[in-house]
Amino acid sequence: MCKIVRQLSLFALLSLVFASVVGLPLNQSQRDTLLAQISAVRPDLQFEIIGPAPVAELYEVQVINGPVLYVSADGEYFFDGSLFRVEEGGFVDIAAKRLNAQRKKMLDAVDPQTMIIYTPQIQRRATITVFTDIDCGYCRKLHREMDELLSYGIEVRYLAYPRAGIGSDSYRKIATAWCADDPNATMTALKAGDSVAMNVCSDNPVAAHFALGGAMGVSGTPAIVLADGTLLPGYRPAAAFAELLGLATR
Structure with a gap:
C-alpha cells in the first residue's frame, strides 16, 4: 500500500533536477513490484511505466487517460x-516536451486528405491544426476569424472532435461537412448556423479524428496543435496566433 503521497515544492523539485544520475531501466520483477504497489491503492486506474525519469531514482508512470506520475522504484512514493529541467535561459517542462514530440508524430501520420484545410492565398508561413466541433461557440468564433488567419499566411487544418461523442447530433453535423461535395463551404455554413441537410457517409473520418484527439489529450474544443506538437486548449484571437507564431507583421 502506498505509504505517503508527496507534493514536492518548487524548491524540492529544482533540487531533484540538479541530480546527475538518472535511474536505470527496471527489470521485469521491479516493474511488477512498482505497478502492484500503486495499483493496490487505485485498482480502478490503469498504469503504464514509461521509463526512467531524468532524475535519480524516479520513474515516469502514465495513468491511462490521466496525468504522468513520478514514482520511486519501490512504488511507495510519488508526486x-x-x-x-534547468537550462540556460529558463526551465523546460520535461513531460510537455515529450508529449509534444508524441503529438507531432501522431499528427504527421494523419493523411491531410482526411482534413478540411483552409489554405492562404499568399505564401503559407505557418500551419495550425484545430480539433473542432460545430456546436462549440468558441469554435464558431475562431472560424469567423478565418480570413484574418489566412491573411497572416496561417494555414488552418481542421480535425473533427464532436464533444457530445460519436453518434450525437454534433457528430452528424460535423460528419456532414466531411461528407459534402464542398467540405470547406459546408463547414462555414454549419458554423454560421445555416440549415444544412444532414449527410453522414459511411467512410467519414470523424471517429478516427475523435480517437486521435483523445490520444493527444484533447478534452474540449477548440484545441489547437502547433507544428511542433504543442497543444493549446481554448480560443485565441487570430492576432494572438500571429504573434505566437512570429507573424505579427503581415
Whole structure:
C-alpha cells in the first residue's frame, strides 16, 4: 500500500533536477513490484511505466487517460505535476516536451486528405491544426476569424472532435461537412448556423479524428496543435496566433 503521497515544492523539485544520475531501466520483477504497489491503492486506474525519469531514482508512470506520475522504484512514493529541467535561459517542462514530440508524430501520420484545410492565398508561413466541433461557440468564433488567419499566411487544418461523442447530433453535423461535395463551404455554413441537410457517409473520418484527439489529450474544443506538437486548449484571437507564431507583421 502506498505509504505517503508527496507534493514536492518548487524548491524540492529544482533540487531533484540538479541530480546527475538518472535511474536505470527496471527489470521485469521491479516493474511488477512498482505497478502492484500503486495499483493496490487505485485498482480502478490503469498504469503504464514509461521509463526512467531524468532524475535519480524516479520513474515516469502514465495513468491511462490521466496525468504522468513520478514514482520511486519501490512504488511507495510519488508526486504528480510538472518536472522541470534547468537550462540556460529558463526551465523546460520535461513531460510537455515529450508529449509534444508524441503529438507531432501522431499528427504527421494523419493523411491531410482526411482534413478540411483552409489554405492562404499568399505564401503559407505557418500551419495550425484545430480539433473542432460545430456546436462549440468558441469554435464558431475562431472560424469567423478565418480570413484574418489566412491573411497572416496561417494555414488552418481542421480535425473533427464532436464533444457530445460519436453518434450525437454534433457528430452528424460535423460528419456532414466531411461528407459534402464542398467540405470547406459546408463547414462555414454549419458554423454560421445555416440549415444544412444532414449527410453522414459511411467512410467519414470523424471517429478516427475523435480517437486521435483523445490520444493527444484533447478534452474540449477548440484545441489547437502547433507544428511542433504543442497543444493549446481554448480560443485565441487570430492576432494572438500571429504573434505566437512570429507573424505579427503581415
